[in-house]
Amino acid sequence: MRQKDTSTASFRRLLREISLLLAYEVTRELDIGMQRIETPLCEMDAPLLEGKKLALISILRAGNGLLDGILELIPAARVGFIGLYRDPETLQPVQYYSKVPRALDARMTIVVDPMLATGNSSAAAIDVLKQEGARNIRFLCLLAAPEGVARMREAHPDVPIVTAALDERLDDHGYIVPGLGDAGDRMFGTK
Numbered sequence: 001m002r003q004k005d006t007s008t009a010s011f012r013r014l015l016r017e018i019s020l021l022l023a024y025e026v027t028r029e030l031d032i033g034m035q036r037i038e039t040p041l042c043e044m045d046a047p048l049l050e051g052k053k054l055a056l057i058s059i060l061r062a063g064n065g066l067l068d069g070i071l072e073l074i075p076a077a078r079v080g081f082i083g084l085y086r087d088p089e090t091l092q093p094v095q096y097y098s099k100v101p102r103a104l105d106a107r108m109t110i111v112v113d114p115m116l117a118t119g120n121s122s123a124a125a126i127d128v129l130k131q132e133g134a135r136n137i138r139f140l141c142l143l144a145a146p147e148g149v150a151r152m153r154e155a156h157p158d159v160p161i162v163t164a165a166l167d168e169r170l171d172d173h174g175y176i177v178p179g180l181g182d183a184g185d186r187m188f189g190t191k
Protein backbone atom coordinates (compact mmCIF):
# COMPACT_ATOMS: atom_id res chain seq x y z
CA MET A 1 0.00 0.00 0.00
CA ARG A 2 2.87 2.35 0.71
CA GLN A 3 4.49 1.77 -2.68
CA LYS A 4 3.68 4.76 -4.87
CA ASP A 5 2.81 2.83 -8.03
CA THR A 6 0.34 0.44 -6.36
CA SER A 7 -2.90 0.61 -8.37
CA THR A 8 -6.18 1.88 -6.92
CA ALA A 9 -7.61 -1.64 -7.22
CA SER A 10 -4.71 -3.21 -5.29
CA PHE A 11 -4.76 -0.43 -2.72
CA ARG A 12 -8.45 -1.14 -2.01
CA ARG A 13 -7.95 -4.90 -1.84
CA LEU A 14 -5.04 -4.54 0.59
CA LEU A 15 -6.94 -2.04 2.71
CA ARG A 16 -9.84 -4.48 2.99
CA GLU A 17 -7.49 -7.28 4.08
CA ILE A 18 -5.77 -5.14 6.69
CA SER A 19 -9.09 -3.79 7.97
CA LEU A 20 -10.22 -7.37 8.72
CA LEU A 21 -7.07 -7.94 10.76
CA LEU A 22 -7.46 -4.63 12.60
CA ALA A 23 -11.12 -5.39 13.29
CA TYR A 24 -10.06 -8.63 14.89
CA GLU A 25 -7.73 -6.70 17.23
CA VAL A 26 -10.25 -4.04 18.19
CA THR A 27 -13.12 -6.45 18.79
CA ARG A 28 -11.13 -8.49 21.30
CA GLU A 29 -12.73 -6.44 24.07
CA LEU A 30 -16.26 -6.44 22.72
CA ASP A 31 -19.05 -7.68 24.95
CA ILE A 32 -19.70 -11.33 24.34
CA GLY A 33 -23.20 -12.60 25.03
CA MET A 34 -24.14 -16.22 25.53
CA GLN A 35 -26.75 -17.99 23.49
CA ARG A 36 -28.16 -21.44 24.20
CA ILE A 37 -27.71 -23.48 21.03
CA GLU A 38 -27.87 -27.12 20.04
CA THR A 39 -24.90 -28.71 18.27
CA PRO A 40 -25.50 -32.07 16.51
CA LEU A 41 -24.36 -33.67 19.79
CA CYS A 42 -25.78 -31.65 22.66
CA GLU A 43 -26.91 -28.27 23.96
CA MET A 44 -24.33 -25.64 24.90
CA ASP A 45 -23.96 -21.96 25.75
CA ALA A 46 -22.21 -20.46 22.72
CA PRO A 47 -20.44 -17.06 22.78
CA LEU A 48 -22.01 -14.47 20.49
CA LEU A 49 -20.59 -11.10 19.46
CA GLU A 50 -23.05 -8.35 20.44
CA GLY A 51 -22.87 -6.46 17.14
CA LYS A 52 -25.90 -4.29 17.88
CA LYS A 53 -24.12 -2.80 20.87
CA LEU A 54 -21.36 -1.51 18.62
CA ALA A 55 -21.24 1.79 16.76
CA LEU A 56 -18.72 2.18 13.96
CA ILE A 57 -18.01 5.79 13.06
CA SER A 58 -16.25 6.53 9.78
CA ILE A 59 -14.45 9.83 9.33
CA LEU A 60 -15.27 10.71 5.72
CA ARG A 61 -14.15 10.06 3.31
CA ALA A 62 -11.05 7.87 3.78
CA GLY A 63 -12.59 6.18 6.83
CA ASN A 64 -15.01 4.37 4.52
CA GLY A 65 -12.19 2.20 3.20
CA LEU A 66 -11.63 0.77 6.69
CA LEU A 67 -15.33 0.63 7.46
CA ASP A 68 -16.18 -1.75 4.62
CA GLY A 69 -13.83 -4.48 5.81
CA ILE A 70 -14.89 -4.18 9.44
CA LEU A 71 -18.57 -4.42 8.51
CA GLU A 72 -17.87 -7.73 6.83
CA LEU A 73 -16.76 -9.05 10.20
CA ILE A 74 -19.51 -7.35 12.26
CA PRO A 75 -22.48 -6.84 9.93
CA ALA A 76 -24.90 -6.01 12.76
CA ALA A 77 -22.94 -2.93 13.89
CA ARG A 78 -24.61 0.47 13.82
CA VAL A 79 -22.80 2.95 11.57
CA GLY A 80 -22.30 6.71 11.70
CA PHE A 81 -20.40 9.24 9.61
CA ILE A 82 -18.54 12.42 10.47
CA GLY A 83 -17.49 14.40 7.41
CA LEU A 84 -14.20 16.25 7.89
CA TYR A 85 -11.52 17.51 5.59
CA ARG A 86 -8.21 18.91 6.65
CA ASP A 87 -7.50 22.49 5.55
CA PRO A 88 -4.15 22.18 3.75
CA GLU A 89 -2.89 25.55 5.09
CA THR A 90 -3.93 25.47 8.73
CA LEU A 91 -4.10 21.63 9.08
CA GLN A 92 -7.32 22.20 11.03
CA PRO A 93 -10.34 19.99 10.32
CA VAL A 94 -13.42 21.47 8.67
CA GLN A 95 -16.64 19.63 9.45
CA TYR A 96 -19.27 19.28 6.70
CA TYR A 97 -21.43 16.37 7.87
CA SER A 98 -22.49 14.38 10.90
CA LYS A 99 -24.96 11.55 11.29
CA VAL A 100 -24.42 9.11 14.14
CA PRO A 101 -26.48 6.32 15.73
CA ARG A 102 -28.65 7.06 18.75
CA ALA A 103 -27.85 5.94 22.30
CA LEU A 104 -24.08 6.12 21.89
CA ASP A 105 -23.75 6.08 25.68
CA ALA A 106 -24.87 2.43 25.60
CA ARG A 107 -22.51 1.29 22.84
CA MET A 108 -18.85 0.68 22.30
CA THR A 109 -17.92 3.27 19.69
CA ILE A 110 -15.12 2.52 17.23
CA VAL A 111 -13.93 5.49 15.19
CA VAL A 112 -12.18 4.55 11.95
CA ASP A 113 -9.87 6.63 9.76
CA PRO A 114 -6.77 5.21 8.05
CA MET A 115 -4.52 8.17 8.88
CA LEU A 116 -3.64 9.69 12.27
CA ALA A 117 -1.35 12.57 11.27
CA THR A 118 -1.57 15.75 13.40
CA GLY A 119 -4.49 14.14 15.24
CA ASN A 120 -6.63 17.24 14.71
CA SER A 121 -9.28 15.38 12.68
CA SER A 122 -9.63 12.43 15.03
CA ALA A 123 -9.64 14.67 18.13
CA ALA A 124 -12.41 16.82 16.59
CA ALA A 125 -14.47 13.78 15.54
CA ILE A 126 -14.23 12.37 19.06
CA ASP A 127 -15.29 15.76 20.50
CA VAL A 128 -18.47 15.47 18.40
CA LEU A 129 -19.07 11.89 19.55
CA LYS A 130 -18.60 12.77 23.22
CA GLN A 131 -21.15 15.59 22.79
CA GLU A 132 -23.50 12.92 21.42
CA GLY A 133 -22.98 10.87 24.58
CA ALA A 134 -20.28 8.38 23.54
CA ARG A 135 -18.15 7.25 26.49
CA ASN A 136 -16.56 3.95 25.56
CA ILE A 137 -14.52 4.91 22.48
CA ARG A 138 -11.69 3.30 20.48
CA PHE A 139 -9.80 4.82 17.54
CA LEU A 140 -8.72 2.53 14.73
CA CYS A 141 -6.26 3.56 12.03
CA LEU A 142 -3.78 2.16 9.56
CA LEU A 143 -0.86 4.55 10.04
CA ALA A 144 -0.14 6.84 12.97
CA ALA A 145 2.47 9.57 13.43
CA PRO A 146 3.96 10.13 16.91
CA GLU A 147 2.63 13.73 16.76
CA GLY A 148 -0.92 12.46 16.24
CA VAL A 149 -0.65 9.91 19.02
CA ALA A 150 0.57 12.66 21.39
CA ARG A 151 -2.30 14.96 20.36
CA MET A 152 -4.85 12.23 20.99
CA ARG A 153 -3.30 11.32 24.33
CA GLU A 154 -3.66 14.95 25.39
CA ALA A 155 -7.18 15.57 23.99
CA HIS A 156 -8.69 12.14 24.68
CA PRO A 157 -6.55 10.12 27.10
CA ASP A 158 -9.47 7.77 27.64
CA VAL A 159 -9.49 6.63 23.98
CA PRO A 160 -7.19 3.69 23.14
CA ILE A 161 -5.60 3.76 19.69
CA VAL A 162 -5.25 0.65 17.55
CA THR A 163 -2.92 1.05 14.56
CA ALA A 164 -1.24 -1.23 12.04
CA ALA A 165 1.96 0.88 12.07
CA LEU A 166 3.55 3.77 13.92
CA ASP A 167 5.57 5.84 11.45
CA GLU A 168 8.50 8.21 12.03
CA ARG A 169 7.17 11.77 11.81
CA LEU A 170 5.18 14.37 9.91
CA ASP A 171 6.62 16.44 7.07
CA ASP A 172 6.18 20.25 6.73
CA HIS A 173 2.76 19.74 5.10
CA GLY A 174 1.48 17.46 7.83
CA TYR A 175 1.91 14.26 5.80
CA ILE A 176 3.01 11.08 7.54
CA VAL A 177 6.58 9.98 6.67
CA PRO A 178 7.29 7.43 5.27
CA GLY A 179 3.48 7.06 5.09
CA LEU A 180 1.51 6.29 1.96
CA GLY A 181 0.48 9.74 0.72
CA ASP A 182 -3.14 10.90 0.73
CA ALA A 183 -5.19 7.86 1.73
CA GLY A 184 -8.48 9.21 0.36
CA ASP A 185 -6.97 10.05 -3.04
CA ARG A 186 -5.30 6.67 -3.26
CA MET A 187 -8.38 4.60 -2.36
CA PHE A 188 -10.79 6.59 -4.51
CA GLY A 189 -8.39 7.37 -7.37
CA THR A 190 -8.90 11.12 -7.17
CA LYS A 191 -5.37 12.15 -8.00
Ligand SMILES: O=P(O)(O)OC[C@H]1O[C@H](OP(=O)(O)OP(=O)(O)O)[C@H](O)[C@@H]1O
Pocket residue numbers: 059060061062063084085086087091093113114115116117118119120121122148174182183184185
Ligand atom coordinates in the same frame (compact mmCIF):
# COMPACT_ATOMS: atom_id res chain seq x y z
O1 LIG B 1 -4.58 13.80 11.68
P1 LIG B 1 -4.86 14.86 10.69
O2 LIG B 1 -3.68 15.80 10.49
O3 LIG B 1 -6.12 15.62 10.97
O4 LIG B 1 -4.98 14.18 9.27
C1 LIG B 1 -5.69 13.01 9.05
C2 LIG B 1 -6.91 13.26 8.21
O5 LIG B 1 -6.51 13.60 6.87
C3 LIG B 1 -7.16 12.71 5.96
O6 LIG B 1 -8.38 13.19 5.54
P2 LIG B 1 -8.51 14.33 4.43
O7 LIG B 1 -8.55 15.68 5.05
O8 LIG B 1 -7.46 14.14 3.37
O9 LIG B 1 -9.96 14.09 3.83
P3 LIG B 1 -10.45 12.90 2.88
O10 LIG B 1 -10.64 11.69 3.75
O11 LIG B 1 -11.74 13.42 2.34
O12 LIG B 1 -9.42 12.68 1.82
C4 LIG B 1 -7.31 11.46 6.78
O13 LIG B 1 -8.23 10.57 6.25
C5 LIG B 1 -7.70 12.00 8.13
O14 LIG B 1 -9.08 12.25 8.28
Ligand SMILES: O=c1cc[nH]c(=O)[nH]1
Pocket residue numbers: 062115117174175176177179180181182183184
Ligand atom coordinates in the same frame (compact mmCIF):
# COMPACT_ATOMS: atom_id res chain seq x y z
O1 LIG C 1 -0.08 11.41 5.37
C1 LIG C 1 -1.28 11.78 5.43
C2 LIG C 1 -1.71 12.77 6.33
C3 LIG C 1 -3.03 13.09 6.35
N1 LIG C 1 -3.89 12.49 5.50
C4 LIG C 1 -3.46 11.55 4.62
O2 LIG C 1 -4.28 11.01 3.85
N2 LIG C 1 -2.17 11.22 4.61
Ligand SMILES: [Mg+2]
Pocket residue numbers: 062182183184185
Ligand atom coordinates in the same frame (compact mmCIF):
# COMPACT_ATOMS: atom_id res chain seq x y z
MG1 LIG D 1 -7.55 12.98 1.84
